Amino acid sequence: MISGELHYPRIPREAWRARLKMAKAMGLNTIGTYVFWNVHEPQPGKYDFTGNNDVAAFVKMAQEEGLWVILRPSPYVCAEWEFGGYPYWLQNVPGLKVRSQEPQYVAAYKRYIEAVGKQLAPLQVNHGGPVLMVQVENEYGSYGADKQYLALNKKLFEDAGFDGLLYTCDPARDVAAGHLPGLLPAVNGIDKPSQVRKIVQTNHDGQGPYYIAEWYPAWFDWWGTPHHTVPAARYTAPLDSVLKAGLSINMYMFHGGTTRGFMNGANFKGDTTHYEPQVSSYDYDAPLDEAGNATAKYRAFRDVIAKYRPANQPLPPVPAAKPAVALPALQLTRSASLLDQLPTPVASPKPLTFEALKQAYGFVLYRTTVPAGGGSKMLKIRDLRDYAVVLVNGKRVGTLDRRLRQDSLRLTLPAGAVQLDILVENLGRINFGKYLLQNNKGITNSVVLGGKELTGWRMYGLPFDQAPTVAKASGAAPAASSGPVLRSATFPVATPTDTYLDLRQWGKGSVWVNGHNLGRYWAIGPQQTLYVPAEWLRKGANDITVLELLKPEQATLPTLDHPILSELTQLQP
Numbered sequence: 078m079i080s081g082e083l084h085y086p087r088i089p090r091e092a093w094r095a096r097l098k099m100a101k102a103m104g105l106n107t108i109g110t111y112v113f114w115n116v117h118e119p120q121p122g123k124y125d126f127t128g129n130n131d132v133a134a135f136v137k138m139a140q141e142e143g144l145w146v147i148l149r150p151s152p153y154v155c156a157e158w159e160f161g162g163y164p165y166w167l168q169n170v171p172g173l174k175v176r177s178q179e180p181q182y183v184a185a186y187k188r189y190i191e192a193v194g195k196q197l198a199p200l201q202v203n204h205g206g207p208v209l210m211v212q213v214e215n216e217y218g219s220y221g222a223d224k225q226y227l228a229l230n231k232k233l234f235e236d237a238g239f240d241g242l243l244y245t246c247d248p249a250r251d252v253a254a255g256h257l258p259g260l261l262p263a264v265n266g267i268d269k270p271s272q273v274r275k276i277v278q279t280n281h282d283g284q285g286p287y288y289i290a291e292w293y294p295a296w297f298d299w300w301g302t303p304h305h306t307v308p309a310a311r312y313t314a315p316l317d318s319v320l321k322a323g324l325s326i327n328m329y330m331f332h333g334g335t336t337r338g339f340m341n342g343a344n345f346k347g348d349t350t351h352y353e354p355q356v357s358s359y360d361y362d363a364p365l366d367e368a369g370n371a372t373a374k375y376r377a378f379r380d381v382i383a384k385y386r387p388a389n390q391p392l393p394p395v396p397a398a399k400p401a402v403a404l405p406a407l408q409l410t411r412s413a414s415l416l417d418q419l420p421t422p423v424a425s426p427k428p429l430t431f432e433a434l435k436q437a438y439g440f441v442l443y444r445t446t447v448p449a450g451g452g453s454k455m456l457k458i459r460d461l462r463d464y465a466v467v468l469v470n471g472k473r474v475g476t477l478d479r480r481l482r483q484d485s486l487r488l489t490l491p492a493g494a495v496q497l498d499i500l501v502e503n504l505g506r507i508n509f510g511k512y513l514l515q516n517n518k519g520i521t522n523s524v525v526l527g528g529k530e531l532t533g534w535r536m537y538g539l540p541f542d543q544a545p546t547v548a549k550a551s552g553a554a555p556a557a558s559s560g561p562v563l564r565s566a567t568f569p570v571a572t573p574t575d576t577y578l579d580l581r582q583w584g585k586g587s588v589w590v591n592g593h594n595l596g597r598y599w600a601i602g603p604q605q606t607l608y609v610p611a612e613w614l615r616k617g618a619n620d621i622t623v624l625e626l627l628k629p630e631q632a633t634l635p636t637l638d639h640p641i642l643s644e645l646t647q648l649q650p
Contacts, residue, residue: 078209078288079320079382080107080147081331084156085135086116087359088334088369090128091612093135095396096332096369097142102395103364103375104382107209108139109290109327112150112197114189115164115340119437121185124192133196140207146200147327148208150193150239151215151230152186153513157297157355159340160506160516165437168517175513176217178226187233194237201241210242212290216265218247218255220510227257246290249276256280263290265329268315270322289319291329294374295362299344299353300504301480304603304643306362309377316378320385328378333359335367335608338594339438339541339587342508343463352463352479354504356604357596358642367608367640368575370398399611401575407634409564409623411547416442416471416498416560418545422535428520429536431503439540441519443499445533447526450490457485459522463504466561466626470496473559476627479504488526497531499524500561500626544589545622561586562629565622573614577606579635581644584627591619600627605641 081100088096100108116130126132139146153176154162167173173181200206213230227245234243246263247255249272256262262280264273273287294312296305319326336359343354360367364375376395383392419442423434428443458465463479467486477483503518524531547565578588580598588595588607591614595607625631 078107078145078147078325078327079105079385080109080325080327081105081364082109082291082327082329083332084110084113084334085132086113086129086340087336088332089610089612090131092369092610093138094142096365097139097144098396099365099369099371100331101142101144102393103331103371103379104386104392105144105331107145107147107327108331109147109149109329110135111154111156111162111215112148112193113154113156113158113162114152115159115162115437117192118164118189120164121166122188126196133200136197136200136207144207145202145209146207147210147212148197149212149215150190150197151212152189153215155215155509156342157336157359158342158508159438161342161508161513163513165432165506166435168432169435176220176226178223178229183229183233187236190233190237194239198238198240201239203241208241210244210261211239213243213245213257213260214255216247216251216255217245218251218253222254224257227255231257231260244288244290252276252280261286261288263288265289265291266293268292268319268326270318270324273324286325288325288327290327292326293329294364294378295330297333297359297361298356298603298642300356300599301601301645302353302603303645306643309374312374313377313381316381317384320381328364330359330361330363332365332369333361333363333367335359335596337596339503339505339597341505341597343505344509345507345512346510347512351482354463354480357598357607358604358640360640360642368399368401368610371395399575401577401638403638404568404570404576404636407566407568407621407636409566409621409632409634411565412632413547413563414558414560414629415500415539415563415624416468416558418563419537420539422537424535426532426534428524428534430521431518434519434536434538436538436540438503439538439542440500440502442537442539443501443520443524444535444537445497445524445531447490447495447497447531449493450495451492453487453489454527455485456488457525458499458520459484459525460520461501462518462521464502466500468498468500468560471498471558471560473627497526498560502626541587541594541624544592544594545624547622559629561624561626563622563624564632565620567618567620570614570616570619573611573616575611576609577637577640578609579606579637579641581605581641583623583625583631583634586624586626588624589622591615600646602645603643605644606637608640
């Protein structure tokens with residue numbers, strides 16, 4: 078197997094086939110993908126296998142393109158994905174503990190994997206489909222060593238209809254902890270054939286086959302730190318040695334795509350590290366770039382793979398690169414203050430978390446009245462998750478950022494009663510390590526002003542499950558409020574073509590085009606553009622809406638014919 082990973086939710090469905098053709102042209106004969114629980118069961122018992130979430134259609138399409146599939150439907154995926162793929166609502170079940178034998182977790186897991194089995198078990202190779210192998214759990218050895226839990230995973234998979242070849246995968250140092258006897262132990266992160274053979278044989282009765290389940294030709298990015306790139310030259314010789322030795326390999330990633338919407342994850346290892354939310358681009362410096370075009374790395378890997386093709390099977394030609402254009406700068410003339418677009422609130426003496434509000438992602442506005450303002454007072458938010466814009470009587474007075482361990486802000490309050498608003502953004506739940514179990518969002522403890530705890534809260538949920546709308550008529554410019562603003566426009570497109578929104582002059586927020594949430598932007602970088610796929614543009618009129626948190630006066634949005642993924646304006650301390 079010469080495999081490359083690509084994830085169906087990170088690619089517009091309309092572009093799936095083009096990406097699969099690119100995989101075939103590089104010489105891959107197999108593709109790997111995770112299956113994402115929070116995509117398919119966003120609320121308890123409500124399953125979604127439609128549109129961009131139709132994983133069975135993706136697998137069938139791979140078969141049509143002459144590719145095998147490695148399926149990774151473990152409930153936990155990591156993948157730099159929100160909560161490592163777990164749905165947020167698991168946190169609302171008292172006592173539920175993910176990645177364990179805890180009965181409530183096992184019951185939810187069983188229901189989910191049975192739903193996945195109905196979609197995908199018939200597509201295993203032993204039933205005439207393209208799925209060669211199915212992964213049980215995911216790098217569990219990096220988390221725990223409970224063999225009974227792994228055996229339970231295996232049984233749940235088999236009960237759901239996965240009756241073909243099951244395997245585990247772990248980094249080399251964790252294979253012993255994460256492997257279940259009898260299953261194929263795959264190895265992540267190493268590429269010396271002798272080392273791979275020794276580890277697999279040690280854990281598999283002295284036998285193969287030998288499979289490197291995750292081989293990393295690059296890495297992902299998080300906000301406030303440099304863009305990761307690794308030259309192809311560092312990887313061509315190891316790839317050559319692996320293929321020469323007859324080992325199977327899966328490149329993570331072959332094509333990353335984009336983590337759209339609010340689905341990026343985050344890393345956090347405790348008091349010794351910062352909270353590290355990942356950017357929306359999942360370009361990954363992969364062989365295929367974010368837009369699906371071949372890179373120098375793609376061509377270098379293709380040359381290596383070509384040496385190991387059967388003599389009568391030349392590689393197909395590489396499809397032409399997709400064109401990209403810079404459109405005329407967009408003028409977002411329609412605007413509305415976010416504070417004028419609030420839904421019905423939920424009242425509570427203490428602030429409620431996103432989870433308590435049954436809200437997965439996006440924002441919550443926390444509002445209370447301070448009866449006697451006046452003077453300078455310290456505002457302290459205990460356990461803020463993750464980013465707050467603080468407003469006094471509708472005017473922004475500061476921000477707090479969990480990445481920077483900020484939880485306090487000195488306020489100068491006017492006399493009389495004061496409306497205090499705290500707009501909190503979920504920047505992404507932790508996707509790796511023990512802190513998976515500490516992933517509530519919002520104001521998760523209390524708010525103290527001048528040493529006194531504030532009560533009497535109203536919470537306004539702003540999940541932005543759908544693109545926000547701004548009235549057609551252009552109202553008064555909301556810039557005077559200095560609070561978050563929604564801006565929108567309709568712009569013409571003669572021929573739908575890839576383009577990139579240039580957000581370097583903006584502050585922080587999210588963008589929707591024709592109803593699609595393209596992801597987050599943040600001036601700190603390193604990502605400064607948002608990719609707009611041609612597949613999501615229309616010939617004629619197109620709609621764009623921007624939620625801007627910090628620069629409400631900004632109204633001009635340029636576009637580029639290329640991405641900017643490596644421009645930092647503020648390094649993370």
